[in-house]
Each structure stands twice: as structure tokens, then as C-alpha cells.
Amino acid sequence: MRHFIDTQDFTKTELVWLMDLIGLLKTADRDRALPPLLAGASLGMxxxxxxxxxRISFxxxxxxxxxxxLYLKPGEIHLGVRESIKDSARVISRMVDAIExxxxxxxxxxxxxxxxxxxxxxxxxxxxxPTQxxxxxxxxxxxxxxxxPLEALKVAFIGDATNVCSSLMMxxxxxxxxxxxxAPPRYQAPKAWQLIARANCVQSGGRFSVTDDPVQAVADADFIYTDLWWWVGQEAEIPERQAAFMPRYQVNDALLANAPPHAKFMHCLPASRGVEVTDAVMDGPRAIIYDQAENRLHAEKAILVAFVRPHLRLPSAKRSARHAHAIGAFLDDHQLDGAATPAAALEA
Structure with a gap:
């Protein structure tokens, strides 16, 4: 059983295959001709x-x-509170075809x-x-x-070492x-992440570096990416983080002037407009953030098809007909007291 937990679990060939599948499904969706590849399947979210x-994309x-x-949130299920993760995983697995x-x-x-x-x-x-x-x-x-070619592209990530930075680096x-x-030295990628990235480069021929100079980082970049400078649970650090990042690490027109004219701006969203990035950049011609957001939908489709479809049991027409006959015969011959059978209901 393969799961989609970390891109490090996959080869470059497998990741390219997934991206090719994204493209096929996106084209079919745009033509409103997407086949029902997961008909009858259920996803517990x-x-x-x-x-x-x-949430919306899945x-x-x-x-x-x-x-x-099926949307499941804290307070509605017992995951890790009244019930162990182990038991929750095994129970939910009996009722759905995949878990996000x-x-x-x-x-x-x-x-x-x-x-x-x-x-x-x-x-x-x-x-x-990883899905992002x-x-x-x-x-x-x-x-x-x-x-x-993809291998010739340069990506400059400006900002805190977030979970998106981790995955994008990998x-x-x-x-x-x-x-x-x-990023400022204190907020740069941990050494453990850097070791993984450098090991990847040995295998792939990629290049990896860390710097505190944003002008140097965006030079020759094809894509300039940023993320929030703080997240839920880091509210007490906001003044310190803002002082460390602002204004030098804000993605604005002045910084983009040091990048090639063709360089595009990306953000995983949500964004704090006027903080890590300005309105002018977010709404400007270099931004591809809404194309990026839409592609989450197409990426989730590919992941679901790739990992769920192989485990679905697709019955033959003969088997489906046999079960339909057996169930129909049972319902015609048996009923709860006071309940009309389907046949009786039709005759009435």
C-alpha cells in the first residue's frame, strides 16, 4: 500500500508521471469530459x-x-483524543476508500x-x-x-522556512x-533539510543554496516564491519576525527589478498583503498565483486517481446483475411488518 506523505518517497520519474497525469485530467476537465474514474469511491477528509x-480542491x-x-473536523471524530490514532485509522479504513x-x-x-x-x-x-x-x-x-527544460529552472524562495519551503526545496x-x-540566518532552512536537499542534488544534478541576500537570490530566477512570515501559534513572535523580515525580504517591485523580465511570482496562499508581498506584485502581470491555486484541484485529482483507483474493485456487468437480482428477490419476498414491498408499491 503506497501513501502520498512526502515527495521524498517517490522517484523523479514517478513525480513526472504524476504531473503528466495532472495535465491529462486538467485538459479533460476543461473540456467537461472528465471520466468518472472514482465512481462510488469515498474519501474521508x-x-x-x-x-x-x-478542502475545496479535494x-x-x-x-x-x-x-x-466526507469532511471530518476536531470535535466531530475522536481521532487521538477518545480514540487512538491506530484505532481511528483502522475503523475509518473500513468505511472509506482513502483518507486525506x-x-x-x-x-x-x-x-x-x-x-x-x-x-x-x-x-x-x-x-x-506535498500536495501543494x-x-x-x-x-x-x-x-x-x-x-x-525543467532542470534549467531556478526557483528563489524568499522568506521563512515554512512547511511549504521544506516541500518545495525537496x-x-x-x-x-x-x-x-x-531568509535572515535565524529563519533559514534547518541543517537537516539542507542535507536532504543536497543529497537530492547529487542524484538529480540539481543545485541548492541558502543566502540572506534577496537581490542575489532573485538574480536569474525563473520563479520567485514567498509564504507567510508567521502562522497560527506564532502570534507572540510577530513583532520579532516582522523586524527580521521587513522591509528587506518583502517581495515588491523593487526586489523584482533585480530578477529577469520573464520571472513569475508564486504564493501558496493565503497571503498577508502588504507584509511578505505587496498588492502591486500580487495583482501585477508577473503573478501566477490564481493559476497556481486552480492547479491544486487538478493536482488533487491526479493524486486521488493514482493512489485510490488501483485499489477499487470494479465489478463486471454480470456480477452487478447477479447481486441486483439477489437483492431485488429478497426485497420482493421479505418485508418489515407494515412496510410495502417494492412490487406491492408498484402495483398500488
């Missing part, structure tokens, strides 16, 4: 914190593919995957966000300069791209 793009993806998504989980701790997702009997998809943890970055690199493929170096993380 566990959300320990609110979400816009992740729920709509399941609907478009002919399946159903957006959790506060990475260990929660890995434990779900350890005990689940269906594919588990990581919708975000405190460590990484699969979408991001697919978006880069769509918006790269004409004729420029997938870009897996793909053989150049990735630069730019």
Missing part, C-alpha cells in the same frame, strides 16, 4: 485546522471523478498511514505540504520560458532544478 484550497476533485468526500489528513503534527499523518488499510494523503503538516508543491512544479512547467532538488532559500 480529516482537518485539524481550517483550509480553503485543500472535495470538488472527488465529486468530479464520480466519488464522494491535514494535521498539526507530521507524526499524526505518518501514524495514520502506518495503520490505515487504504491510501493516506498528506494534506499538510507542520513539516511539509506537486501543484507548484506543475504550474512552473506551464509557465516556464518556452523551450527551457521536490525542486529531486527534479534537478536550482533552489535558493533566502
Amino acid at each position: 480529516i482537518f485539524e485546522e481550517p483550509s480553503t484550497r485543500t 472535495e470538488v476533485a472527488m465529486t468530479k471523478l464520480g466519488g464522494h468526500a 489528513a491535514r494535521t498539526l503534527k507530521h507524526a499524526t499523518v505518518t501514524e495514520l498511514a502506518r495503520y490505515a488499510n487504504v491510501p493516506v494523503i498528506n494534506g499538510l503538516t507542520d513539516y511539509n505540504h 508543491v506537486l501543484c507548484d512544479v506543475f504550474t512552473m512547467r506551464e509557465h516556464r520560458p518556452a523551450g527551457k 521536490i525542486c532538488t529531486q527534479m534537478g532544478m536550482e533552489f535558493v532559500h533566502c
